[in-house]
Amino acid sequence: MSIETPQNPAENLEVATKEISQQADSVWSREKGQAPGIPKHRKQALKSSRGRIAIVDGCRTPFVRAGAEFADMDVVDLASVPAAEVLARTGIDPQEIDLSIFGAVVPALYAPNLGREVVLRLQLPSRVTGFAVSLACASSNRAITSAAEAILTGQAEVVLAGGAESLSTVPITFSRNATQRFIEASKAKSMPQKAAVLSKLRPKDLMPVPPAIAEYTTGMTMGQACEKMARENEVSRRAQDEIALLSHQRAAAAAEEGRFSDQIVPTYCLPRYDKVVLEDTGVRGDSSLEALAKLKPVFDRSYGTLTAGNSSPLTDGGGAVLMMSEQKAKELGLTPLGYIRSYAYASLDPATQLLQGPAYAAPQALDRAGLKLSDMHLVEMHEAFAAQILSNLKAFASKKFAKNELGRSTPLGEVDFDRFNVNGGSVSIGHPFGATGARVTIQVLNELKRRDETFGLITVCAAGGTGFAMVVER
Numbered sequence: 001m002s003i004e005t006p007q008n009p010a011e012n013l014e015v016a017t018k019e020i021s022q023q024a025d026s027v028w029s030r031e032k033g034q035a036p037g038i039p040k041h042r043k044q045a046l047k048s049s050r051g052r053i054a055i056v057d058g059c060r061t062p063f064v065r066a067g068a069e070f071a072d073m074d075v076v077d078l079a080s081v082p083a084a085e086v087l088a089r090t091g092i093d094p095q096e097i098d099l100s101i102f103g104a105v106v107p108a109l110y111a112p113n114l115g116r117e118v119v120l121r122l123q124l125p126s127r128v129t130g131f132a133v134s135l136a137c138a139s140s141n142r143a144i145t146s147a148a149e150a151i152l153t154g155q156a157e158v159v160l161a162g163g164a165e166s167l168s169t170v171p172i173t174f175s176r177n178a179t180q181r182f183i184e185a186s187k188a189k190s191m192p193q194k195a196a197v198l199s200k201l202r203p204k205d206l207m208p209v210p211p212a213i214a215e216y217t218t219g220m221t222m223g224q225a226c227e228k229m230a231r232e233n234e235v236s237r238r239a240q241d242e243i244a245l246l247s248h249q250r251a252a253a254a255a256e257e258g259r260f261s262d263q264i265v266p267t268y269c270l271p272r273y274d275k276v277v278l279e280d281t282g283v284r285g286d287s288s289l290e291a292l293a294k295l296k297p298v299f300d301r302s303y304g305t306l307t308a309g310n311s312s313p314l315t316d317g318g319g320a321v322l323m324m325s326e327q328k329a330k331e332l333g334l335t336p337l338g339y340i341r342s343y344a345y346a347s348l349d350p351a352t353q354l355l356q357g358p359a360y361a362a363p364q365a366l367d368r369a370g371l372k373l374s375d376m377h378l379v380e381m382h383e384a385f386a387a388q389i390l391s392n393l394k395a396f397a398s399k400k401f402a403k404n405e406l407g408r409s410t411p412l413g414e415v416d417f418d419r420f421n422v423n424g425g426s427v428s429i430g431h432p433f434g435a436t437g438a439r440v441t442i443q444v445l446n447e448l449k450r451r452d453e454t455f456g457l458i459t460v461c462a463a464g465g466t467g468f469a470m471v472v473e474r
Helices: 010-021 075-090 114-121 139-152 176-187 191-198 222-232 237-256 289-293 326-332 358-369 386-397 399-404 436-451
Strands: 051-060 099-103 129-133 158-165 315-325 338-347 378-381 455-462 466-473
Touching (some): 051 075, 051 139, 051 326, 099 139, 129 139, 158 436, 176 191, 222 386, 237 289, 315 326, 358 386, 436 466
16 A cells, blocks of 8 residues: 655646756757767666575664764764664674675775774674775765675675765865975974974965865866756756755655654764754755745856755765675565665766766666666655756656667656655755765665555766666565
8 A cells, every 4th residue: 555645736846847847858968979878788687596685774863964963973983873773673693794885975084994994883793894985975875786796796695884974074184285294294303303394384385275075077066067057957946946845845744754763863972972863954844935045056156046955965974774685684584675676877977967977877777677767666866956856857858868868769757756755855854975875775765665665766966977876676
């Protein structure tokens, strides 16, 4: 029996739906023959002699605005909280665990191997190998698929995977000249020698270099690149605000109805453990289109359409899942949340459409699953920016994009908003880079269970022009 999710009034999506359904072909694409195309893939059975890849359970911390409640917690702290909880919930013997894989975009300088640090923090058997992965906003997706590959190839049978991000504790650097002088001073053998080296420093060298979420190859921040996408894909400010409002209203409704209660771990704040966070702190259920329309652009202050209201906020948080072979789950008496049916990664030139990767990855994942977009009961798309969501949804629906960019005769299709991000997304819930992939995976699997439905499509855009897509099934 399916459970209906309360919907927003139709007028709240009037412009967004019109731009997707009636103006899909205004999305950016190259001329026919200029793009390499995305070949069709045969259906692939993602299973080994031990069966399918099972995601047994998963959970996450609340997602909290950077610099707030989790300001004194690093990525090891934020990854370890849900990792410990998922092991406790399943009751699995730690001796059963073979591997730990965790992703982060900005690792702790003093603990760069997050996967191994989780093993040590949780006091798992010292033989358990752990490693870290980094793939921008898809880092925990990379951790999850790396776990799947380890299980498929027989290198492991039970894997702890996930990711975390602490944007409150991002290392602040100095200029290159200052760094070189500090290194020289550390090697000096006497105080006069150290003083001589440090005397070469100038006041400007001691100014901290603020971190920037910018592309190494283009120098553009994600916000700037997405402003470019909004212009080139003809995405309006009103449509972006409609998507943002949808995200906040649905996340607020999900929280109020307790749909996140099994997904979020109450998290005590360091260093004194005197405060506990129980829910995501960025959701604004009282938001409105009128309030969103009053916000000023933040990336292009003169002509831009991206605001703090229709962009995902800088966020701290962590998430973890427990994965194993289907046969192992049966042997341990565990009922999985679901299984990985297929997945795909795709990339394009970041100077063109930085966050359009899902439009290239989703067709491949669906091909490999032997399914169509219309077969998906839920679509969970990471919301870096509302403009990115609209750009990708237009590409899904565009015949021109399918022909010119994918080399296909028909588009993927229009996404039904009744099945899209039904419990809100990153614009409202937040976006700790290394943990978002775990969140969307946990969120869609729990909602499929709640609705007693089968298939879900997950997509995540990432820096470097990378896109990820995965089909899960119950």
